Amino acid sequence: MSDYNFAYLDEQTKRMIRRALLKALAIPGYQVPFASREMPMPYGWGTGGVQVSAATLTPEDTFKVIDQGADDTTNAISIRKFFEKTANVGTSEKTEEATIIQTRHRIPETELQEGQILVYQVPIPEPLRFLEPRETETRRMHALEDYGLMHVKLYEDIARHGAIATAYAYPVMVQDRYVMDPSPIPKFDNPKMEMAAIQLFGAGREQRIYALPPYTKVVSLDFEDHPFDPSKAEHPCALCGAEDSYLDEVITDDQGTRMYVCSDTDYCESRRATGHIGTEGTQPEEVFA
């Protein structure tokens, strides 16, 4: 048995985070300030997400962590182990088995259900930050719903590149009120944000928490003549043949050969387990036999 308090954080800290989470759910898309704590990992490694998960976990939960869709990267494994040790919770790599999924920069391909909670790690929570560096100003802009600057930025993209060039962290309008940064997920994932699960966003260094209750209206910003396009690489997954999933481009030699594979490792593996094999794929059983 570990000597940590349940889920690492002290009760006083969890109480403060829990109050922020409830306000965030009551005002979807609004960034609630919170007193972020030092965590036993550096900023940029998911300290915001970890604090939100710690305040949300119950002993009965099944916890899953993904990093760019993958369960088996260093960051995902260490956060999963952190809560195995400090909260003694069960963990899983299966999206449908998990009750809390902490994610860095992806939404799972498998549609989430009521009762599930998706916790995002957020580096820069303020969608207007690169347009206006002053917090006092961006706060006023949110108060006044003054989002003209964001539309100018998207328009300048079109003027320069012929299309909106933003491919990730693509800004959304929440319930016709707040412009929100969806964290650096690919814009391919934006339409999935209108989901049945609860979505919680934690930015540790920037000390902000925000949230989306289930079925909240989330619209990606666009123009009538340049509608939002959730694009992805025009290939099937080389391992499982999926044509509907978000793909990573992998360089396989120094001659420029490349393959495209699902970024969601659980989705890819479960497809292969049920017999969907791409051009370069094998069934998982054969690999481990």
Place this chain on the structure above:
Amino acid sequence: MRDAMIFEGGFSDVSRDSARAFRSAMNAMAHPGRKFDLTGAKPPAPLSEAAAGLLLVLADANTPVFLTGEHDTDLIRGWITFHTGTALATTPDQASFALGTWDALLPLRQWPAGSAEYPDRSATLIIEHPGEGETARLSGPGIQTHQDCALPAITPFRDNAAQFPLGLDFYFCQGSTVRALPRSTKVEAI
């Protein structure tokens, strides 16, 4: 006897019971009008199990609690301050949380509703509500189509939602169950 009633009745396993109670509180806030169980607290009457659980999970020295009407008793004051360490609010405009029956909490405009730049600096009202009253049709974030729910009134909640993103958030407690009504929910009579 009185001391025993003040010192007893907190969560038996503080961190785990709090985590479970918070899950109920969060699910309620994320699914307006839907009923969830919130158990574990054994407070002195007339404080309900759910309302006491909410205070145990959420209140501390940074969040003044205002007690109204029949809930403003020595026993409840003692129980809440012992178990949460909260400073009780002396005027409504200081309150982070306000506790009482619907009639005792009126008028709603006396509670802080936040500011345009910080709409989160508002009060959450914890209402002991027997679950009767007018049936309202709720819609908005957290609700797929609509949710019907008994509220003590309609107009005050409609006015509250009209102030969005400012406004109050409500918990309705009945025994060991809780329902929530955040400011984002649209309230209509049916």
